[in-house]
Amino acid sequence: MKALKVLVKSLLILVSIGLIWRWLSRNRSLPCPTWLASLLDSRWSDRLLGTQITLDRIGLRPGQCVLEIGPGPGRLLIPAATRVLPGGEVFGLDIQSGMIERLKARSVQAGVSNLTTIVGDATQPNFPPENFDVIFFCTVLGEIPGRAAALRQCYAALKPGGLLSITEMFPDPHYQSCAPLRQMAEAEGFRLQITHGPWYFFTANFIKA
Ligand SMILES: C[S@@+](CC[C@H](N)C(=O)[O-])C[C@H]1O[C@@H](n2cnc3c(N)ncnc32)[C@H](O)[C@@H]1O
Structure with missing residues:
Protein backbone atom coordinates (compact mmCIF):
# COMPACT_ATOMS: atom_id res chain seq x y z
CA MET A 1 0.00 0.00 0.00
CA LYS A 2 2.84 2.36 0.94
CA ALA A 3 4.65 1.50 -2.30
CA LEU A 4 1.51 2.30 -4.30
CA LYS A 5 1.21 5.70 -2.58
CA VAL A 6 4.85 6.49 -3.40
CA LEU A 7 4.26 5.44 -7.02
CA VAL A 8 1.15 7.61 -7.38
CA LYS A 9 2.93 10.59 -5.77
CA SER A 10 5.93 10.18 -8.09
CA LEU A 11 3.66 9.99 -11.12
CA LEU A 12 1.80 13.12 -10.05
CA ILE A 13 5.09 14.99 -9.59
CA LEU A 14 6.31 13.88 -13.03
CA VAL A 15 3.04 14.90 -14.72
CA SER A 16 3.09 18.30 -12.96
CA ILE A 17 6.69 18.96 -14.04
CA GLY A 18 5.75 17.99 -17.61
CA LEU A 19 2.74 20.31 -17.65
CA ILE A 20 4.70 23.26 -16.23
CA TRP A 21 7.52 22.67 -18.72
CA ARG A 22 4.99 22.55 -21.57
CA TRP A 23 3.32 25.76 -20.41
CA LEU A 24 6.61 27.64 -20.00
CA SER A 25 7.79 26.50 -23.46
CA ARG A 26 4.95 28.41 -25.14
CA ASN A 27 6.90 31.65 -24.89
CA SER A 38 20.71 9.20 -22.54
CA LEU A 39 16.96 8.47 -22.55
CA LEU A 40 17.07 8.96 -26.34
CA ASP A 41 20.17 6.93 -27.15
CA SER A 42 19.96 4.11 -24.64
CA ARG A 43 19.88 0.45 -25.63
CA TRP A 44 16.08 0.40 -25.37
CA SER A 45 15.18 3.68 -27.02
CA ASP A 46 15.18 2.44 -30.64
CA ARG A 47 12.54 -0.18 -29.89
CA LEU A 48 10.55 1.87 -27.37
CA LEU A 49 10.47 5.01 -29.50
CA GLY A 50 9.96 3.28 -32.85
CA THR A 51 13.10 4.57 -34.61
CA GLN A 52 12.91 2.29 -37.66
CA ILE A 53 9.11 2.73 -37.93
CA THR A 54 9.55 6.52 -37.99
CA LEU A 55 12.24 6.31 -40.68
CA ASP A 56 10.04 3.95 -42.77
CA ARG A 57 7.18 6.45 -42.53
CA ILE A 58 9.43 9.30 -43.70
CA GLY A 59 10.43 7.08 -46.64
CA LEU A 60 14.04 8.18 -47.11
CA ARG A 61 15.68 7.15 -50.39
CA PRO A 62 19.29 6.86 -51.64
CA GLY A 63 20.73 10.10 -53.01
CA GLN A 64 18.53 12.44 -50.97
CA CYS A 65 19.69 15.56 -49.15
CA VAL A 66 17.99 15.47 -45.74
CA LEU A 67 17.78 17.80 -42.74
CA GLU A 68 16.63 16.83 -39.26
CA ILE A 69 15.64 19.70 -36.99
CA GLY A 70 16.46 18.89 -33.36
CA PRO A 71 18.26 15.55 -33.86
CA GLY A 72 19.46 15.41 -30.24
CA PRO A 73 22.06 12.64 -29.95
CA GLY A 74 21.10 11.24 -33.37
CA ARG A 75 18.73 8.38 -32.62
CA LEU A 76 17.12 8.94 -36.05
CA LEU A 77 19.75 10.90 -37.95
CA ILE A 78 22.54 8.30 -37.73
CA PRO A 79 20.46 5.46 -39.27
CA ALA A 80 18.99 8.04 -41.71
CA ALA A 81 22.53 8.72 -42.97
CA THR A 82 22.83 5.05 -43.95
CA ARG A 83 19.41 5.01 -45.62
CA VAL A 84 20.31 7.82 -48.06
CA LEU A 85 23.45 6.02 -49.30
CA PRO A 86 24.76 5.89 -51.94
CA GLY A 87 25.04 9.53 -52.85
CA GLY A 88 22.89 11.14 -50.16
CA GLU A 89 23.80 13.30 -47.21
CA VAL A 90 22.15 14.31 -43.97
CA PHE A 91 22.33 17.43 -41.81
CA GLY A 92 21.34 17.87 -38.17
CA LEU A 93 20.49 21.31 -36.79
CA ASP A 94 20.17 21.53 -33.02
CA ILE A 95 19.96 24.55 -30.73
CA GLN A 96 22.14 22.92 -28.04
CA SER A 97 25.86 22.47 -28.56
CA GLY A 98 25.83 19.66 -25.95
CA MET A 99 23.45 17.61 -28.12
CA ILE A 100 25.52 18.31 -31.23
CA GLU A 101 28.72 17.17 -29.46
CA ARG A 102 26.98 13.95 -28.49
CA LEU A 103 25.68 13.47 -32.04
CA LYS A 104 29.17 14.02 -33.49
CA ALA A 105 30.72 11.48 -31.11
CA ARG A 106 28.04 8.88 -31.88
CA SER A 107 28.32 9.36 -35.65
CA VAL A 108 32.11 8.90 -35.53
CA GLN A 109 31.57 5.77 -33.45
CA ALA A 110 29.06 4.49 -36.03
CA GLY A 111 31.49 5.19 -38.90
CA VAL A 112 29.08 7.59 -40.63
CA SER A 113 30.77 10.04 -43.00
CA ASN A 114 27.83 11.72 -44.78
CA LEU A 115 26.46 13.58 -41.72
CA THR A 116 26.98 17.28 -41.02
CA THR A 117 26.11 18.90 -37.70
CA ILE A 118 25.06 22.52 -37.15
CA VAL A 119 24.37 24.38 -33.92
CA GLY A 120 21.47 26.75 -34.59
CA ASP A 121 17.86 27.69 -34.07
CA ALA A 122 15.15 26.28 -36.35
CA THR A 123 13.55 29.72 -36.58
CA GLN A 124 16.74 31.27 -38.06
CA PRO A 125 18.60 28.39 -39.70
CA ASN A 126 20.40 30.28 -42.51
CA PHE A 127 20.16 27.55 -45.17
CA PRO A 128 20.29 28.32 -48.88
CA PRO A 129 16.81 28.24 -50.44
CA GLU A 130 15.51 25.06 -52.10
CA ASN A 131 18.36 22.95 -50.72
CA PHE A 132 16.75 19.83 -49.19
CA ASP A 133 14.63 16.93 -50.48
CA VAL A 134 13.37 16.09 -46.98
CA ILE A 135 13.18 17.96 -43.67
CA PHE A 136 11.94 16.08 -40.63
CA PHE A 137 11.10 16.74 -36.97
CA CYS A 138 10.50 14.14 -34.26
CA THR A 139 9.22 15.27 -30.85
CA ALA A 157 14.80 25.47 -47.51
CA LEU A 158 12.92 22.60 -49.24
CA LYS A 159 13.15 21.95 -52.97
CA PRO A 160 9.83 22.25 -54.85
CA GLY A 161 7.91 19.03 -54.21
CA GLY A 162 10.10 18.35 -51.14
CA LEU A 163 8.83 16.53 -48.05
CA LEU A 164 8.26 17.90 -44.55
CA SER A 165 7.72 15.08 -42.05
CA ILE A 166 6.60 15.66 -38.47
CA THR A 167 6.42 12.87 -35.86
CA GLU A 168 4.80 13.35 -32.47
CA MET A 169 4.59 10.96 -29.51
CA PHE A 170 2.46 10.99 -26.39
CA PRO A 171 3.32 11.45 -23.47
CA ASP A 172 6.15 13.75 -24.61
CA PRO A 173 5.46 16.92 -22.53
CA HIS A 174 5.60 18.95 -25.76
CA TYR A 175 3.28 16.65 -27.73
CA GLN A 176 1.41 18.40 -30.56
CA SER A 177 -1.84 16.91 -31.85
CA CYS A 178 -2.34 16.36 -35.56
CA ALA A 179 -5.21 18.75 -36.44
CA PRO A 180 -3.63 22.03 -35.22
CA LEU A 181 -0.29 20.94 -36.60
CA ARG A 182 -1.87 20.36 -40.01
CA GLN A 183 -3.52 23.78 -39.88
CA MET A 184 -0.19 25.43 -39.07
CA ALA A 185 1.68 23.62 -41.87
CA GLU A 186 -1.05 24.38 -44.41
CA ALA A 187 -0.97 28.06 -43.42
CA GLU A 188 2.71 28.06 -44.45
CA GLY A 189 1.90 26.55 -47.88
CA PHE A 190 2.34 22.80 -47.24
CA ARG A 191 -0.16 20.19 -48.44
CA LEU A 192 -0.83 17.11 -46.29
CA GLN A 193 0.20 13.99 -48.22
CA ILE A 194 -0.42 11.22 -45.66
CA THR A 195 -0.66 10.58 -41.93
CA HIS A 196 0.74 7.35 -40.50
CA GLY A 197 -0.06 5.77 -37.14
CA PRO A 198 -2.45 6.35 -34.22
CA TRP A 199 -2.86 9.72 -32.40
CA TYR A 200 -0.31 8.80 -29.70
CA PHE A 201 2.47 8.10 -32.22
CA PHE A 202 1.80 9.66 -35.58
CA THR A 203 3.84 10.91 -38.51
CA ALA A 204 2.32 13.58 -40.76
CA ASN A 205 3.99 13.98 -44.16
CA PHE A 206 3.50 17.25 -46.04
CA ILE A 207 4.56 18.27 -49.54
CA LYS A 208 5.88 21.68 -50.52
CA ALA A 209 3.20 22.44 -53.06
C1 LIG B 1 13.11 15.64 -27.34
S1 LIG B 1 14.60 15.93 -28.23
C2 LIG B 1 14.27 14.93 -29.67
C3 LIG B 1 15.53 14.39 -30.31
C4 LIG B 1 15.32 13.52 -31.55
N1 LIG B 1 14.52 14.20 -32.55
C5 LIG B 1 14.68 12.20 -31.19
O1 LIG B 1 13.46 12.03 -31.46
O2 LIG B 1 15.38 11.32 -30.67
C6 LIG B 1 14.34 17.59 -28.85
C7 LIG B 1 15.57 18.18 -29.51
O3 LIG B 1 15.18 19.40 -30.18
C8 LIG B 1 16.17 20.39 -29.97
N2 LIG B 1 15.57 21.73 -30.15
C9 LIG B 1 14.68 22.36 -29.34
N3 LIG B 1 14.38 23.59 -29.80
C10 LIG B 1 15.08 23.74 -30.96
C11 LIG B 1 15.21 24.80 -31.91
N4 LIG B 1 14.54 25.96 -31.77
N5 LIG B 1 16.02 24.63 -32.98
C12 LIG B 1 16.71 23.46 -33.14
N6 LIG B 1 16.65 22.43 -32.27
C13 LIG B 1 15.85 22.55 -31.19
C14 LIG B 1 16.65 20.10 -28.55
O4 LIG B 1 17.90 20.67 -28.29
C15 LIG B 1 16.66 18.57 -28.53
O5 LIG B 1 17.89 18.05 -28.95
Whole structure:
Protein backbone atom coordinates (compact mmCIF):
# COMPACT_ATOMS: atom_id res chain seq x y z
CA MET A 1 0.00 0.00 0.00
CA LYS A 2 2.84 2.36 0.94
CA ALA A 3 4.65 1.50 -2.30
CA LEU A 4 1.51 2.30 -4.30
CA LYS A 5 1.21 5.70 -2.58
CA VAL A 6 4.85 6.49 -3.40
CA LEU A 7 4.26 5.44 -7.02
CA VAL A 8 1.15 7.61 -7.38
CA LYS A 9 2.93 10.59 -5.77
CA SER A 10 5.93 10.18 -8.09
CA LEU A 11 3.66 9.99 -11.12
CA LEU A 12 1.80 13.12 -10.05
CA ILE A 13 5.09 14.99 -9.59
CA LEU A 14 6.31 13.88 -13.03
CA VAL A 15 3.04 14.90 -14.72
CA SER A 16 3.09 18.30 -12.96
CA ILE A 17 6.69 18.96 -14.04
CA GLY A 18 5.75 17.99 -17.61
CA LEU A 19 2.74 20.31 -17.65
CA ILE A 20 4.70 23.26 -16.23
CA TRP A 21 7.52 22.67 -18.72
CA ARG A 22 4.99 22.55 -21.57
CA TRP A 23 3.32 25.76 -20.41
CA LEU A 24 6.61 27.64 -20.00
CA SER A 25 7.79 26.50 -23.46
CA ARG A 26 4.95 28.41 -25.14
CA ASN A 27 6.90 31.65 -24.89
CA ARG A 28 10.53 30.72 -24.30
CA SER A 29 12.99 28.15 -25.54
CA LEU A 30 13.39 25.42 -22.90
CA PRO A 31 14.77 22.49 -24.93
CA CYS A 32 15.11 18.96 -23.64
CA PRO A 33 18.28 19.18 -21.49
CA THR A 34 21.42 17.43 -22.67
CA TRP A 35 21.56 15.27 -19.54
CA LEU A 36 18.28 13.66 -20.66
CA ALA A 37 19.89 12.61 -23.97
CA SER A 38 20.71 9.20 -22.54
CA LEU A 39 16.96 8.47 -22.55
CA LEU A 40 17.07 8.96 -26.34
CA ASP A 41 20.17 6.93 -27.15
CA SER A 42 19.96 4.11 -24.64
CA ARG A 43 19.88 0.45 -25.63
CA TRP A 44 16.08 0.40 -25.37
CA SER A 45 15.18 3.68 -27.02
CA ASP A 46 15.18 2.44 -30.64
CA ARG A 47 12.54 -0.18 -29.89
CA LEU A 48 10.55 1.87 -27.37
CA LEU A 49 10.47 5.01 -29.50
CA GLY A 50 9.96 3.28 -32.85
CA THR A 51 13.10 4.57 -34.61
CA GLN A 52 12.91 2.29 -37.66
CA ILE A 53 9.11 2.73 -37.93
CA THR A 54 9.55 6.52 -37.99
CA LEU A 55 12.24 6.31 -40.68
CA ASP A 56 10.04 3.95 -42.77
CA ARG A 57 7.18 6.45 -42.53
CA ILE A 58 9.43 9.30 -43.70
CA GLY A 59 10.43 7.08 -46.64
CA LEU A 60 14.04 8.18 -47.11
CA ARG A 61 15.68 7.15 -50.39
CA PRO A 62 19.29 6.86 -51.64
CA GLY A 63 20.73 10.10 -53.01
CA GLN A 64 18.53 12.44 -50.97
CA CYS A 65 19.69 15.56 -49.15
CA VAL A 66 17.99 15.47 -45.74
CA LEU A 67 17.78 17.80 -42.74
CA GLU A 68 16.63 16.83 -39.26
CA ILE A 69 15.64 19.70 -36.99
CA GLY A 70 16.46 18.89 -33.36
CA PRO A 71 18.26 15.55 -33.86
CA GLY A 72 19.46 15.41 -30.24
CA PRO A 73 22.06 12.64 -29.95
CA GLY A 74 21.10 11.24 -33.37
CA ARG A 75 18.73 8.38 -32.62
CA LEU A 76 17.12 8.94 -36.05
CA LEU A 77 19.75 10.90 -37.95
CA ILE A 78 22.54 8.30 -37.73
CA PRO A 79 20.46 5.46 -39.27
CA ALA A 80 18.99 8.04 -41.71
CA ALA A 81 22.53 8.72 -42.97
CA THR A 82 22.83 5.05 -43.95
CA ARG A 83 19.41 5.01 -45.62
CA VAL A 84 20.31 7.82 -48.06
CA LEU A 85 23.45 6.02 -49.30
CA PRO A 86 24.76 5.89 -51.94
CA GLY A 87 25.04 9.53 -52.85
CA GLY A 88 22.89 11.14 -50.16
CA GLU A 89 23.80 13.30 -47.21
CA VAL A 90 22.15 14.31 -43.97
CA PHE A 91 22.33 17.43 -41.81
CA GLY A 92 21.34 17.87 -38.17
CA LEU A 93 20.49 21.31 -36.79
CA ASP A 94 20.17 21.53 -33.02
CA ILE A 95 19.96 24.55 -30.73
CA GLN A 96 22.14 22.92 -28.04
CA SER A 97 25.86 22.47 -28.56
CA GLY A 98 25.83 19.66 -25.95
CA MET A 99 23.45 17.61 -28.12
CA ILE A 100 25.52 18.31 -31.23
CA GLU A 101 28.72 17.17 -29.46
CA ARG A 102 26.98 13.95 -28.49
CA LEU A 103 25.68 13.47 -32.04
CA LYS A 104 29.17 14.02 -33.49
CA ALA A 105 30.72 11.48 -31.11
CA ARG A 106 28.04 8.88 -31.88
CA SER A 107 28.32 9.36 -35.65
CA VAL A 108 32.11 8.90 -35.53
CA GLN A 109 31.57 5.77 -33.45
CA ALA A 110 29.06 4.49 -36.03
CA GLY A 111 31.49 5.19 -38.90
CA VAL A 112 29.08 7.59 -40.63
CA SER A 113 30.77 10.04 -43.00
CA ASN A 114 27.83 11.72 -44.78
CA LEU A 115 26.46 13.58 -41.72
CA THR A 116 26.98 17.28 -41.02
CA THR A 117 26.11 18.90 -37.70
CA ILE A 118 25.06 22.52 -37.15
CA VAL A 119 24.37 24.38 -33.92
CA GLY A 120 21.47 26.75 -34.59
CA ASP A 121 17.86 27.69 -34.07
CA ALA A 122 15.15 26.28 -36.35
CA THR A 123 13.55 29.72 -36.58
CA GLN A 124 16.74 31.27 -38.06
CA PRO A 125 18.60 28.39 -39.70
CA ASN A 126 20.40 30.28 -42.51
CA PHE A 127 20.16 27.55 -45.17
CA PRO A 128 20.29 28.32 -48.88
CA PRO A 129 16.81 28.24 -50.44
CA GLU A 130 15.51 25.06 -52.10
CA ASN A 131 18.36 22.95 -50.72
CA PHE A 132 16.75 19.83 -49.19
CA ASP A 133 14.63 16.93 -50.48
CA VAL A 134 13.37 16.09 -46.98
CA ILE A 135 13.18 17.96 -43.67
CA PHE A 136 11.94 16.08 -40.63
CA PHE A 137 11.10 16.74 -36.97
CA CYS A 138 10.50 14.14 -34.26
CA THR A 139 9.22 15.27 -30.85
CA VAL A 140 10.75 18.70 -31.43
CA LEU A 141 8.14 21.13 -32.77
CA GLY A 142 6.50 21.67 -29.36
CA GLU A 143 9.84 22.78 -27.91
CA ILE A 144 10.04 25.66 -30.39
CA PRO A 145 8.10 28.77 -29.30
CA GLY A 146 8.16 30.14 -32.88
CA ARG A 147 6.73 27.01 -34.53
CA ALA A 148 5.18 28.83 -37.50
CA ALA A 149 8.46 30.65 -38.17
CA ALA A 150 10.32 27.32 -38.11
CA LEU A 151 7.88 25.82 -40.64
CA ARG A 152 8.26 28.92 -42.84
CA GLN A 153 12.04 28.40 -42.83
CA CYS A 154 11.51 24.74 -43.76
CA TYR A 155 9.30 25.75 -46.68
CA ALA A 156 12.04 28.06 -48.00
CA ALA A 157 14.80 25.47 -47.51
CA LEU A 158 12.92 22.60 -49.24
CA LYS A 159 13.15 21.95 -52.97
CA PRO A 160 9.83 22.25 -54.85
CA GLY A 161 7.91 19.03 -54.21
CA GLY A 162 10.10 18.35 -51.14
CA LEU A 163 8.83 16.53 -48.05
CA LEU A 164 8.26 17.90 -44.55
CA SER A 165 7.72 15.08 -42.05
CA ILE A 166 6.60 15.66 -38.47
CA THR A 167 6.42 12.87 -35.86
CA GLU A 168 4.80 13.35 -32.47
CA MET A 169 4.59 10.96 -29.51
CA PHE A 170 2.46 10.99 -26.39
CA PRO A 171 3.32 11.45 -23.47
CA ASP A 172 6.15 13.75 -24.61
CA PRO A 173 5.46 16.92 -22.53
CA HIS A 174 5.60 18.95 -25.76
CA TYR A 175 3.28 16.65 -27.73
CA GLN A 176 1.41 18.40 -30.56
CA SER A 177 -1.84 16.91 -31.85
CA CYS A 178 -2.34 16.36 -35.56
CA ALA A 179 -5.21 18.75 -36.44
CA PRO A 180 -3.63 22.03 -35.22
CA LEU A 181 -0.29 20.94 -36.60
CA ARG A 182 -1.87 20.36 -40.01
CA GLN A 183 -3.52 23.78 -39.88
CA MET A 184 -0.19 25.43 -39.07
CA ALA A 185 1.68 23.62 -41.87
CA GLU A 186 -1.05 24.38 -44.41
CA ALA A 187 -0.97 28.06 -43.42
CA GLU A 188 2.71 28.06 -44.45
CA GLY A 189 1.90 26.55 -47.88
CA PHE A 190 2.34 22.80 -47.24
CA ARG A 191 -0.16 20.19 -48.44
CA LEU A 192 -0.83 17.11 -46.29
CA GLN A 193 0.20 13.99 -48.22
CA ILE A 194 -0.42 11.22 -45.66
CA THR A 195 -0.66 10.58 -41.93
CA HIS A 196 0.74 7.35 -40.50
CA GLY A 197 -0.06 5.77 -37.14
CA PRO A 198 -2.45 6.35 -34.22
CA TRP A 199 -2.86 9.72 -32.40
CA TYR A 200 -0.31 8.80 -29.70
CA PHE A 201 2.47 8.10 -32.22
CA PHE A 202 1.80 9.66 -35.58
CA THR A 203 3.84 10.91 -38.51
CA ALA A 204 2.32 13.58 -40.76
CA ASN A 205 3.99 13.98 -44.16
CA PHE A 206 3.50 17.25 -46.04
CA ILE A 207 4.56 18.27 -49.54
CA LYS A 208 5.88 21.68 -50.52
CA ALA A 209 3.20 22.44 -53.06
C1 LIG B 1 13.11 15.64 -27.34
S1 LIG B 1 14.60 15.93 -28.23
C2 LIG B 1 14.27 14.93 -29.67
C3 LIG B 1 15.53 14.39 -30.31
C4 LIG B 1 15.32 13.52 -31.55
N1 LIG B 1 14.52 14.20 -32.55
C5 LIG B 1 14.68 12.20 -31.19
O1 LIG B 1 13.46 12.03 -31.46
O2 LIG B 1 15.38 11.32 -30.67
C6 LIG B 1 14.34 17.59 -28.85
C7 LIG B 1 15.57 18.18 -29.51
O3 LIG B 1 15.18 19.40 -30.18
C8 LIG B 1 16.17 20.39 -29.97
N2 LIG B 1 15.57 21.73 -30.15
C9 LIG B 1 14.68 22.36 -29.34
N3 LIG B 1 14.38 23.59 -29.80
C10 LIG B 1 15.08 23.74 -30.96
C11 LIG B 1 15.21 24.80 -31.91
N4 LIG B 1 14.54 25.96 -31.77
N5 LIG B 1 16.02 24.63 -32.98
C12 LIG B 1 16.71 23.46 -33.14
N6 LIG B 1 16.65 22.43 -32.27
C13 LIG B 1 15.85 22.55 -31.19
C14 LIG B 1 16.65 20.10 -28.55
O4 LIG B 1 17.90 20.67 -28.29
C15 LIG B 1 16.66 18.57 -28.53
O5 LIG B 1 17.89 18.05 -28.95
